[in-house]
Amino acid sequence: MNSALIWNIRFVNTQQAFERVMMLNRQKKFKFIALMEPFQHQRHIEMYKLWVGMSTAWHNSNGKIWVFVDDEYQVETQKNTEQLLSLKLTKLIGGQEMVISIVYASTDRATRVTLWNDILHISNTVNAPWLVGGDFNVIMDEIEKFRGLEVPFVEVEDFNQCINICQLTDLGFKGSMYTWWNGRSDEQCIFKRLDRCLANQRLQDLYPNIEVEHLIKQGLDHSPLLINCKEDNTIIKKSFRFLNFWIEHPAFMDMVKDNWSGFHGSDPFYIFHSKLKKLSKILSKWSKDTYGDIFRQIDTQEEVIKIHEQEFEENPSGANRERL
Secondary structure, three states: OOEEEEEEOOOOOOHHHHHHHHHHHHHHOOOEEEEEOOOOOHHHHHHHHHHHOOOEEEEOOOOOEEEEEOOOEEEEEEEEOOOEEEEEEEEOOOOOEEEEEEEEOOOOHHHHHHHHHHHHHHHHHOOOOEEEEEEOOOOOOHHHEEOOOOOOHHHHHHHHHHHHHOOOEEOOOEOOOOOEEOOOOOOOOOEEOOEEEEEOHHHHHHOOOOEEEEOOOOOOOEOOEEEEOOOOOOOOOOOOOOOHHHHHOOOHHHHHHHHHOOOOOOOHHHHHHHHHHHHHHHHHHHHHHHHOOHHHHHHHHHHHHHHHHHHHHHOOOOOOOOOO
């Protein structure tokens, strides 16, 4: 599976939303597309399947999860509930199997407990690479929200306990942290990370360079999740970037002095290069431990500003869409 899309699309029949799905599909040639909250009767799914150019289409019991799969795969339903659609995909050439469980969780904590139990049940039976993705309607940590009421600890604990017992790992992301916006641009503006992708170790072994990107919302409630999978083991090295504000930290100069010594040899250029290489690794780790992920924070704050600006231009009085 080269790439996939998971998105709480909120009204699949709006031109702004579904046109974007088709545009992304033309660019990325998805093998798998999952859409939550299509707000269309499931009898229309075949029509949308043709429009998106996939061979098979599936929906969960209440029609709030739609899935489209490329003809490279044979598909078998493993679990179908009001909050979950779990499918086993088998590649027709080669027979590689994987399980993809798409989640559209309830906003009610007690109802979500049923979902966590269903995921636990799948974890006890799955013996293939397994991806769990979608709208979980809960955060893992307070850092995953901007403004809004404090999230009850028991809800966060329920979610984290499920992840840990199932031995799933959050795949992380590129882009802004927040995947959901309440539609307001005033002091009641709220952002949260409600959408994510989790995976077991088998899937991470199959796709060691798997990457999840939070695409921009473009005025909609939820960010599309773009999943890029690569089967090769090529490791992409990130270039080192020196940040000027580091020198203002009281511990910076002492740390540089402590880690600049210790190399010996006759070639001064080799010594200098070795010192820089060692120091860059130490500075990168120190910066992340001290300041957090700076570039992710910049992406996140830029999105907050862009949404404020966009909403002000389109509707100076502010949108009035609330969800949680």
